[in-house]
Amino acid sequence: MATAVIETGERETYLNKEYGIKSWLLTVDHKRIALLYLMGITFFFFIGGFFALLIRLELLTPAGDLVQADTYNKLFTMHGQIMVFFFLIPAVPAVLGNFLIPIMIGAKDLAFPRINLLSWYLYMIAGVMMLYTIINGGVDTGWTxxxxxxxxxxxxxxxxxxxxxxxxxxxxILTGLNFVVTTHRMRAPGMTWSRLPLFVWAHYATSIIQLLGTPVLAITLVLVVAERLFHLGIFNPALGGDPLLFQHLFWFYSHPAVYIMILPGMGIVSEIVCCFSRKRVFGYQAMALALLGIAVVGFLVWAHHMFVAGISLYAALIFSILSYFVAVPSAIKVFNWTSTMYKGSISYQTPMLYAFGFIGLFTMGGLTGLFLASLGIDVHVTDTYFVVAHFHYIMVGGMVMAYLGGMHFWWPKISGKLYPEAWGRLAALLVFVGFNLTFFPQFVLGYMGMPRRYWDYSHSPEYQILNVLSTAGATVLAVGYLLPMVYFLWSMRYGKPAPDNPWNAAGLEWKIPSPPSTYNFEEQPVVTWEAYNYDELDKRAEEVPVAH
Amino acid sequence: MFQTMPLWPARASSMANNVDALYIFLLVVSGMMTLLIFIMVVFFAVRYRKRPGHHAEQIDGSHALEITWSVIPFFVFMVFFGWGAWIYFQERKPPQNAAEVYTVAKQWMWKFEHMEGQREINELHVPIGRDVKMIMTSQDVIHSFFVPAFRIKQDVLPGRYTVAWFHPTKAGTYHLYCAEYCGTQHSGMVGSVVVMEPKDYEAWMGGGGNQPLAVTGERLFSELGCITCHRADTQGRGPTLAGIYNKPVLLEDGRTVTADDNYLRESILQPTAKVVNGFKPIMPTFQGQISDEQLNALVAYVKSLGQQPSGQTGGKSIAAARPQTE
Known part of the structure; x- marks a missing residue:
């Protein structure tokens, strides 16, 4: 297939097919919509990150001296809301999933291209509403x-x-709907369920959660707004309501939302580990089942956020034990990634460095989750910095690491350009070091008892040293995040043109040109191989010298 | 420098050692699991690095291994669960003879009221060696009573009582935090728990001149007119309250509930919610008519009824609660 392509720069791609703002804002091409999302998501990531830096600066000293108490409360609220709803949840599915799922299964586009564009517009409308909120003075409810x-x-x-x-x-919800239908209906001939890349399986599992969970969040938020406007007495005990009802409804979505954030990252890591180990994934079936298992059992553990909230003793026991059930498939995944490396042929390009980071940090995040699921420990450490550290290990150490790994892995395909490898490795290292320096001390702080969401800890100056370490780490982390932003932009203009398959990776997306043309495939692909057929690829690479 | 950076909060309650023991166990086990993964990743990354002449060997997977690393972690997790649940059971079941302290949380202050009538704000004095049960409610939003040195935390909700208990073991002054975000001065809603030698505590308590909480409640009981219906004989329009605390009560709809703190509270604020069998729903609501402190006093009074001179349940003051036999 690659023989038909002439590398003159004149080839028509999804990027140069049309020019002008209108060609972007009215596009129904999943790849262009992915790039639209990328801009929005990057924008909000840096806004949320900026708030995080202000939070860390405030906590450098025990006294509340940088910002006012109300300002601080707004900072952590908006940091949380922006990072969760405008970065973590949409980032991987809406950017990488959007770009790659149709290509990976051999389709021209998603099942509903216009709904895909509608998703982006809804995201942007929501983003504008959030910016309106911020500019008008913000909100200080906590993201919860x-x-x-x-x-x-x-x-x-x-x-x-x-x-x-x-x-x-x-x-x-619409993105999830689109992915579910696309995965069911648009697969190329021969692309059976057992040949799907795990990236697609991960998004399939994620989409199910998005479809089933997100409406509950919508209902809950409508009730909050209605309660605030009309004082209905749903959650207010003075009017006969129940504040715990809110927590049940909120966490019924917001715990599964954690899996919306992390499952796509797991999909990315599976692709990267296989490619840079030159191996078929260890235990494909177990990996796919574990993704679905996490998605299903993840719906049954929400009240582990409420062990000290006033739920009954027996409810707490049930939710504690169910939380351990969901840890088993997570453990399976970690062991399988590690075993995939066994007897591989491993190289350490930037995406693989991020995958290493993900495996280590996700393991630590997952294991500290077991502390929190253990009732006796949770009572002491819930609502302290221990929880803050734990979920940042999963969200930032896990999900953001995977996202950056995926961005580096597929950047040549997306942009048609190579990023500078040495800078990439440096940034990956900075992110890893900065991350651990920021969040590891917070585990200790939490066990010592420092509550989260404290603006001022002058009554407990013994917490300062660990907070200084954490703030120092945050500055390193900030540099680590800015670097890829700079060299990705740089590479779009000055980067070397990317070959179709720079990593000699398996998967349909690497069999088409970089960047792809608008309809992805010149002719309908027919899949005759299993996923991650790296033995065949490597054999072929030895027989035929690399084309580019 | 490191002297100023402790890694543990003080251990000042009977629960602290239990929780720390489990924590150390979890640290060791999960530390070993982390180390195992780290070593495997690093070892594989080096041992099987890409080099000329070296080829990946394809392995599809192994059902035996998948089962192994599902089942073994599962059993380890069940130990985590069981041990944690065992501690939680103790934390959630206050001893029968525990002394009681009524707590009202509000933005951004902790108010404590001892059964003897002593009131404190943001400071709680308790003696070593007594079980102390906090009966807590909030005047506004959700707060959370957190004493790291005791390893206990319990959310404090508006509209109901929640309970926490502890058994102080070491004299000292310990942090008291609000752990549930509650608005502007959340980080200012802090105080201290002062654990004293019993002798010092007696001296502190002897400050005197206070009216016991149940006596305050008794006065309110007649001032508010409760006494006209809830008479000591059985002839009143409302049920008699002597000795009902913690006893089962048959309701008019056939259900049976226990007349605990929350039931008494609800029956004062929303009298028609759970009407006792054989009585009419004629009691007016006191929602908005009385403060949380007055409500606590009334509940304390009802609990004290029918259990003098030394009943086995409820309403204990710290001074009256017997020290645990060592």
């Missing part, structure tokens, strides 16, 4: 919107923030 604080006691922009996330939720 706990009632009755959010409904009766705060004078900030709770309604616009809530509605913004409500709209973002629909964007997420």
């Amino acid at each position: 919107f706990y009632t009755p604080l959010s409904t009766e006691f705060l004078n900030t922009h709770v309604i616009s923030a809530g509605l913004s996330i409500f709209v973002a939720g629909f964007s997420s």
Whole structure:
């Protein structure tokens, strides 16, 4: 197939087919929509990151001296809301999933290209509403919107923030719907379920959660807004409501949402580990089943966020034991990635460095999750920095590592250009070191008892040293995140043209030109091989000298 | 420098050693698991690095291995679960004879009321060696009572009582935090728990002049007119309250509930919610009429009824609660 392509730069691609703002804003090409998402997501990532830096600077000293208490409360609220709803949840599915799923299964586009564009518009409308909220003075409910604080006691922009996330939720639902239908209906001949790349399986599992979970969040936020406007008495005990009802509804979505964030990252890591080990994934079936297992059991553990909230003793026991059930498939995945490397032929390009980082940090994040699932420990460490450290190990150490690994892995395909490898490795190292320096001390802080969401800890100056370490780490982390931003942009203009398959990787996306043409495939591909057929690829590479 | 950076909070309650023991166990086991993964990743990455003449060997997987690394972690996890649950059971079941302290949380303050009538704000004095049960409610939003040195935490909710208990073992002054975000001055909603030698505690308590909480409640009981219906004989329009605390009560819809703190509280604020069998729903609501402190006093009074001179349940003051026999 590659023989038909002439590398003159004149070839028509999805990038140069049309020019002008209109050709982007009205596009129905999944690849262009992925790039539209990439811009929005990157923008919000840096806004949320900026808030995080201010939080870390405030905590450098025990006294609340950099910003006011209310400002600090707004900073951690908006950091959380932006990072969760405008970065972590959409990032991998809407950028990499959008770009790659149709290509990986041999389709021209997603099942509903216009709905895909609608998803992006909903995301942007939600984003504008969030920016409106910020510019008008922000919101200080905490990203969790706990009632009755959010409904009766705060004078900030709770309604616009809530509605913004409500709209973002629909964007997420539509993306999930699109992926489920696409995976069922659009697979190329021969692309059976057992030949799907794990990246696609991961997004399939994620989409199911998005479809089933997100409506509950939408309902909950509507109830919060209604309670705030009309004082219905759903969550307010003074009117006969129940504040714990809110927590049940909120976590019914927001715990599975953790898996919306991490499962696509697991898909990326599976692709990368196989490619840079030159091996078929160890235990393909177990890996696919584990993804589905996490998605299903993940719906049954929400109240482990509420062990000290006032739920019954027996409810707590059930939710504790179920939380351990969901840890088993996660353990399976870690062991399988590691075993995939066994007897491989391993090279250490940037994407693989991120995958190493992911495996290590996800392991630590997962294991500290077992601390929190253990009732006796949770009572002491919940709502402290231990929890903050734990979920940042999963979200930032896991998901963001995987996202960056995936961006480096597929950047040649997306942009048609190579990023500078040495800079890539340096950034990966900075991110890893900066991350651990930022968040490891927080485990210790949490066990010592420092509560989260504290603006001022001058009553407990013994926490300062660890906070200084954490803030120092955050600055390293910031540099690590800015670097890829700079050299990716640089590479778009100055980078070397990327060959069709720079990694000699398996998968349909590497059999088409970089960057792809608008309809991805010149003719309908027919799949006759299993996923991750690296033995065949390597054999062929030895027989025929690399074409490019 | 490191002297100023402790890695543990003080251990000042009977629960602290239990929790720390489990924590250390979890640290060791998960440390070993992490180390195992790290060593495997690093060893494979070096041993099987790409080099001329070296080829990957394709392995599809192994059902035996998949089962091994599902089942073994599962059993390890069940130990984590069981041990944690065992501690939680103790944390959630206050001893029968525990002394009681009523707690009202509000933005951004902790108010404590001892059964003897002493009131404290943001400071709680307790003696070594007594079980202390905190009966807590909030006047506004959700707060959380957190004493790291005791390893306990319990959310404090508006509209109901939640309970936490501890058994102090070491004299000292310990941090008390609000652990549930509660608005502007959340990080200012801090205080201290002062654990004292019993002798010092007696001296502190002897400050005197306070009216016991149940006596305050008794006065309110007649001032608010409760006494006209809830008479000591069985002739009143409302059920008699003597001795009902922690006893089962048959409701008019056939259900049976236990007349615990939360039931008493609800029956004062929403009298028609759970009406006792044989009585009419004629009691007016006191929602908005009385403060949380007055409500606590009324509940304390009802609990004290029918259990003098030394009943086995509820309403114990710290001074009256017997020290645990060592």
